[in-house]
Amino acid sequence: MSLQAVTIPFSAHFDLKNGLSKDYTSTKRMLSKMAGMYENDKAFANLVAEDDPLVYEFYELTMPETPNELLFGTSIVHPGKVGREYYMTKGHFHTILDTPEVYYCLSGEGYMLMENPEGDWQAERFTPGQAVYVPPRYAHRSVNTGNESLVTFFVYRADSGHDYGTIETKGFRKLIVEEQGVPVVVDNPKWRDGEEI
Ligand SMILES: O=P(O)(O)OC[C@H]1O[C@](O)(CO)[C@@H](O)[C@@H]1O
Numbered sequence: 024m025s026l027q028a029v030t031i032p033f034s035a036h037f038d039l040k041n042g043l044s045k046d047y048t049s050t051k052r053m054l055s056k057m058a059g060m061y062e063n064d065k066a067f068a069n070l071v072a073e074d075d076p077l078v079y080e081f082y083e084l085t086m087p088e089t090p091n092e093l094l095f096g097t098s099i100v101h102p103g104k105v106g107r108e109y110y111m112t113k114g115h116f117h118t119i120l121d122t123p124e125v126y127y128c129l130s131g132e133g134y135m136l137m138e139n140p141e142g143d144w145q146a147e148r149f150t151p152g153q154a155v156y157v158p159p160r161y162a163h164r165s166v167n168t169g170n171e172s173l174v175t176f177f178v179y180r181a182d183s184g185h186d187y188g189t190i191e192t193k194g195f196r197k198l199i200v201e202e203q204g205v206p207v208v209v210d211n212p213k214w215r216d217g218e219e220i
């Protein structure tokens with residue numbers, strides 16, 4: 024799956040319901056790739072040992088990584104929980120911190136959880152037809168709080184880059200967990216303050 028190095032006009036298919044593309048192969052993230060990111064390490068280890076479920080998948084088009092290009096595709100977070108915590112993406116800052124991103128929810132439901140290095144955070148609801156703006160400087164993670172796949176379409180500047188290191192070391196300040204049958208935002212007990220990025 025790759026696109027031409029010199030871009031010419033093109034179109035691509037992404038299904039409105041399940042997010043899958045007839046044109047490309049998705050990148051898949053199994054639960055085992057998210058060690059330490061969920062609150063409940065025991066529940067995490069049990070699920071990985073059982074069948075290491077597919078938590079999410081997304082499309083990574085290959086484009087020249089310049090500010091003049093855009094990257095786009097769908098992100099599909101499958102339904103499920105690790106303990107009381109809903110399935111989610113790893114989340115990332117952009118390597119070029121000042122670059123934004125737009126997500127548009129095609130199906131399913133959930134939240135885009137965002138936080139900046141100064142500690143401001145926000146959870147924006149995803150429902151079909153709802154667009155979410157991720158401003159420059161905000162780390163972002165999609166969380167599926169529903170019973171079906173959460174499908175979003177994203178667009179961002181092609182040179183933005185993904186900084187996973189900061190999230191892997193510090194985590195997100197907040198978690199979205201199920202309490203009495205509904206999603207609530209709680210403090211992440213594993214969140215570690217540290218060097219400013
Ligand atoms: O980078 P993460 O959190 O693993 O999630 C991947 C998602 O983020 C994106 O990089 C878009 O920001 C997509 O490729 C995909 O939807």
Ligand SMILES: [Fe+2]
Pocket residue numbers: 115116117124163179
């Ligand atoms: Fe991003």
